[in-house]
Amino acid sequence: MKKIVVHVREDGHKQVEDALKGLHYTASLVQDIYQITIYTPGENLDDLIEKIRGALDLEYKENMIEVSSPDFVVSSLLERAEEKAETKEEKTPVEKLLDTIKGYEVLDLGKLALTSIAGVIALTGLVLDNQTIIIGAMLLSPIMGPIYGFAVYAALGMIKNALRCLGVMASLLLGVFILSVVATFLIGLIIPLGLTEEITTRLVLNPIYTLMAVLLGFAAALAFNRGTTEVIAGVAIAATIIPPTVVAGIVLILDPIVLPSAVVLVAGQIVGLMAGILVAVAVLRIEPRDLYDRTVARRYRTWSVVMIIILFTLLLWLTTLMWM
Template sequence: MLRKIEIVLPVDETDKLNEILEDYKVLDRYKISLLEDQALYLITLNVENSGPLLDELEKKLAFAEGFRLNMLEVEATIPAVKMDEENDKNKEDKAITDEDSEDKQEEKNNTTKGLSRQELYADISDSINLNSNYILMCLLSAIVASSGVMLDNVAVIVGAMVIAPLLGPNVGMALASTLGDMELGKKAFKASLYGAGAALIVALIAGLILSPDSWPHEVLSRTSVGWGDITLALASGSAGTLAFTTGTSGAVIGVMIAVALMPPLVVVGILLGAGEFFMAGGALMLFISNIICINLAGVLTFIYQGIRPLNWWEEKKAETSRKYSLFLWIVLLTLLIIGIQFIQ
């Protein structure tokens, strides 16, 4: 994958930019004069190199007057880039010759293995906007999911998962824990809470209206927690996080996240509405366990991918946040596993 970076900066800062670019392999670089005191640079490079470059540009040029950087995804390019040859050139250009180069190389290796941190942050922020469309999608998904579990129809349940917008808020909470970003965490938690609340209201109404003599299998199968449920939630959380960090489509992964969350949630509402409080408690335990597993897997995956803040003082806060969040999720998961063993 390729990225196009557009940089507007003062002319007297162009030497500093050129010095920065010397340490990075770019496919092409063009300079366009705008005004007497401004210049526009157009740079194309591989997505793997975009993160380290953006970090260095932000550190050294972000406070320059008139500086502006935009990054765009390159859908196609002519002539085509020969990736094998490009990778060989990258390996040659990245040869370490002194201690300074070793430090820079180590810093690059510690950055994300996929999208840049800035691009990842923007994608997740866009996916957790709490607006009428988000709430409507949650309501529609809950309606379809409630129909699916009551009709005992797996195909209908999967259809509900396709439209459930639950991927962004859960990955957003994991990213907030990884970066120590309280503002992002509050925004993601609020979106998740409102979405779950909207779905629960729909399911409660369905439970009040529908009172079957016997509950369908799709309802009964979600009134307890098993090892398979924990495995599914852990895999879903990790896969959903990877979908964001690698820039791949999150549609299919979003279905996995929704499978782990929306059906148990609507089963909780339906059973509460029907007065089946004991079974509703089992479904609620399944929903909570899935939240725990998805967030734990998300934080671990972000750490593995090398997601971290830009500045050292932010890194200290993020390190504390990661430790506390991992401790919390691991303790809760351990208690859950002990509970499963005790029940069995």
Template sequence: MPLRVIEIVTPREDKDEVVKSLEEHRPDEGYVFWASPLDDETALTFRVVLDVQESENVLDKLENLFSWSEKYRIIVFSAEATIPRLKVPVKEEIPVNPNGENAENDAAKRKNRISREELYSDVLDTSVMSKSYVMLVLFSSLVAVIGLMRDNVAVIIGAMVLAPLLGPNVGLSLATTLGDGKLALESSKTLIIGITLAFFISLCAGFSLGLPEISSELMLRSTTSFSDIILAIVSGAAGIISFTLGVPTSLVGVMVALSLLPPLSACGIFLGAGQTTLAAGAGLLFIANIICLNLAGVVTFLLQGIQPLTWWERERAKVTAIRMALLWGLMLAILVLLLYFRIIQ
């Protein structure tokens, strides 16, 4: 089971309060901790070693304890192992009152994922606009165009694995779930710039090189079927779970299954070559993948229990998440109807 180390830097005068809080919660979370003095003789550092599934509970309690002040600092990092092994905490049954509610409304629940703060940090890294992101979009777009033009599956898979558009979409889904307007704006900006750049590159390629005589890979991305929608939803949910589990190796398969860049590149190539009907088909497939990914992302984040710390932020985020889920669901319903009527005609 993955381990985490939570390092807490506090003023020395707050040692007793921090120790008391850590001792109170240790039986429930099953962690070990110790304190060490820092060189400046005014601060202490506490290190807490615990199971990754308990990290969010502990972080939330610490954040509530410190309520937040610049004189404290919390750092989270991975640990390979600890000897002796951590004991699995025995969870006592929480008493239930006559109304059927738990006596402890805020009782900690074991979460089978990384903490909210770790997840936010991981997603933020892939959602912020940077020179590296622009170069990744540029290179992966060129790889996708070459693969589609040459009808080479291996090269196209290379573009899928690079997947520069996946991160901003996940960031947008997380921002929706947390009600984080700043992350939503940053993710949207990054996604729009990535889509625009990738489309422009493929459009120029289609205009200057024309359409290959035979390219089955291009033609495969000129139509959308119900199976494509199902695949996008399932792959999107799997990708979100991979993010919440902190397992980046699982994302490779998701990147290949959930194809974002190749349909967008195909749309640009078709349009540049003057094939507007085929371009519309490829564009529809790309839009379908975006819709399904974001819908699956919001729903999966909610099912994984991703939510803000305070109750007022949770209520606001819940309303935002429900509205966005309904919006993505409505867009998906319209897309399904378009596909249905196209098939029966």
């Protein structure tokens, strides 16, 4: 159940009430501002918000829409409304999605520190041939956020934000790579290092890995959209990207000849994840509310999909070529 409170100027409340015709709501006047309160099943929220936005002039600072989730509401009318809405699929409002991904386009010290620590722990597990340590490192990495943010921003036509998310992701992975190179070099000065089984298994190219990354990206985006926290949804994503990136840094010092295999594997995983997330965004029907913005967003989304398909095809071809 969702509670919607619409704050609207006295000269605009009639249009909002017309948009709510047929629905049960309460309205009160407080200092020349009408407060209209509506309770609705979560499945109807997105459609109802779109109706209200169409009738509400948000150019005025007094006008706003406030959405919250009450602990519970006792009402026979609402119970009947929920029964009618049970067959509808609940759709996450665009505004909530934007609030969820806020900050992913900004590179801050916290993200960089967590990703770097995850890379060091993963390197330790790879060098010690300890899978448990490698898995533990994935709990720290915030790499899922920028990838998911890219897909949502691209779907909404916010291309600058989408590119910033890609920049954050690239910076985080570059940091992990450089840290792995430096750490491997320094450790190698003290103790002899070799390619362990955990390292060599991440140097084997197989087209199936890229295809699995697509499914993984799709599943992670669905989980993220349903309210699963980044730590949970991002563990699988981090496990797909962070260890191969660390391996690329390790082999640059220990065995540079196999570096191309490591780079192609990392690139294939990233592109596969992004392709899967873009598919999930399309399935979830994430798009702007305004008609003009939808047209712009679809154009940018088409460009994004075309670029991903080209990169995906190229990397799949390289992976197949090197695998054979």
